Amino acid sequence: MTGGERGGFEGLDACVHCGFCLQACPTFLATGDESDSPRGRIELMRGLERGDIAVTDPALVYHLDRCLGCRGCEPVCPSGVQYGHGLEAARSRITAAVGTPPLARLALWALTTPGISSVVYWFARGLRATGLPRLFAGWGRFRFSMGMLAATKPLRRVAFGVRRSHVPFNAARDTPHAVQIFRGCVMQGLFSHVHDATVRTLSVNGYDVRDVPGQVCCGALHAHAGLLDEARALARANVDAFGEGDEPIVVNSAGCGALMKEYGHLLHDVKAERFAARVRDVTELFAPSPVPGAPLDVHVAYDPPCHLLHAQRVAVPPLNLFAAIPLLELVSVPGAAECCGSAGLFTLLEPEMSRAVLAAKLERLREAAPQVVATGNPGCLMQLGAGLAAAGIHAHARHPVELLDDSYRAAGRYE
Numbered sequence: 001m002t003g004g005e006r007g008g009f010e011g012l013d014a015c016v017h018c019g020f021c022l023q024a025c026p027t028f029l030a031t032g033d034e035s036d037s038p039r040g041r042i043e044l045m046r047g048l049e050r051g052d053i054a055v056t057d058p059a060l061v062y063h064l065d066r067c068l069g070c071r072g073c074e075p076v077c078p079s080g081v082q083y084g085h086g087l088e089a090a091r092s093r094i095t096a097a098v099g100t101p102p103l104a105r106l107a108l109w110a111l112t113t114p115g116i117s118s119v120v121y122w123f124a125r126g127l128r129a130t131g132l133p134r135l136f137a138g139w140g141r142f143r144f145s146m147g148m149l150a151a152t153k154p155l156r157r158v159a160f161g162v163r164r165s166h167v168p169f170n171a172a173r174d175t176p177h178a179v180q181i182f183r184g185c186v187m188q189g190l191f192s193h194v195h196d197a198t199v200r201t202l203s204v205n206g207y208d209v210r211d212v213p214g215q216v217c218c219g220a221l222h223a224h225a226g227l228l229d230e231a232r233a234l235a236r237a238n239v240d241a242f243g244e245g246d247e248p249i250v251v252n253s254a255g256c257g258a259l260m261k262e263y264g265h266l267l268h269d270v271k272a273e274r275f276a277a278r279v280r281d282v283t284e285l286f287a288p289s290p291v292p293g294a295p296l297d298v299h300v301a302y303d304p305p306c307h308l309l310h311a312q313r314v315a316v317p318p319l320n321l322f323a324a325i326p327l328l329e330l331v332s333v334p335g336a337a338e339c340c341g342s343a344g345l346f347t348l349l350e351p352e353m354s355r356a357v358l359a360a361k362l363e364r365l366r367e368a369a370p371q372v373v374a375t376g377n378p379g380c381l382m383q384l385g386a387g388l389a390a391a392g393i394h395a396h397a398r399h400p401v402e403l404l405d406d407s408y409r410a411a412g413r414y415e
């Protein structure tokens, strides 16, 4: 059981049906259907727990499948409903009864199984290097997936807007603080350049970043798919691998970080709670703000990942990171806090709803016309990058630490 005897359903008890959450829910905004809103889904989940609604009820499965799990409904809820825990419990029950869709199983197997995933990522990097995914990027299942792969390609160094200037170097601290880095699956397979940028920028800020052998996938994709036992097995392996030290565990993927901060809830033991307390998003480690870099004359739209903003409630540290880069201008985009429609495997399993949610965001980005859309999660980087390419919007999706890395390089902190 997760989170106590009722497995997480107790998180829904506080709902008083006020409806404040409706306008924060991207799927309700897309369809206007109460059953696609948090309040409507809570009623379905309560019915499931009571036994009034069968676990195989088509309406229940349909509307819960269409939930992004973005948790945008949580921070706006005055009653403190823990929607994410309830959803996890409901999905776990549904998965136990009806199984996992074959496409989700295939994706999990390909993206997270040691030995298999390294071959899949090797092949994907090879395809990416040909430049074909960029050429094929567009709408439709195949073309969108090509756009997603193209969005993982690192930009050439000193891409644009860089003004080289040697900023006087002050060591952030005399003795570097040790931190352990979590590498993950997709981040390691397709975004290793973001890991490299993370290590470099943290070292400028006085951290000694160490690798930890034996770490595995965080289990977030499994948990979102309702495979809680598999998520727990992965969580246990990570808790053991990272040991009982007190070094912070740095994560640069919001989805991974959100689940890892909840390992205590998932595993229900003290060791997992201690592990969870050590997990930090990379931007949190720069607190109160990173060492400044050289100017980047660039307009950036920050699109906070749901699992950073809503699940981890990390809002200010990424803004402090941007503020450490002179000339960088943050462009305000209405609705930036709403989900981009990526949501783990959602983009693959529910393409219609995923694209509907993305389309609203893309229109607002088109108007704001940034050069870069910054977001700290691999799924969001791929979804936004593919969407920008398909919509013909000339902006790059990049991780915030990549921008800091460019700024430090231009400041002469490293080559």
Ligand code: SF4
Pocket: 014, 015, 016, 017, 018, 019, 020, 021, 022, 038, 039, 042, 073, 076, 077, 078, 079, 080, 081
């Ligand atoms: S989840 Fe919260 S905001 Fe939404 S209807 Fe229930 S009490 Fe109101």
Ligand code: SF4
Pocket: 024, 025, 026, 027, 028, 036, 037, 038, 041, 066, 067, 068, 069, 070, 071, 072, 073, 074, 083
């Ligand atoms: S998790 Fe996101 S999509 Fe699901 S009900 Fe909450 S706000 Fe809506």
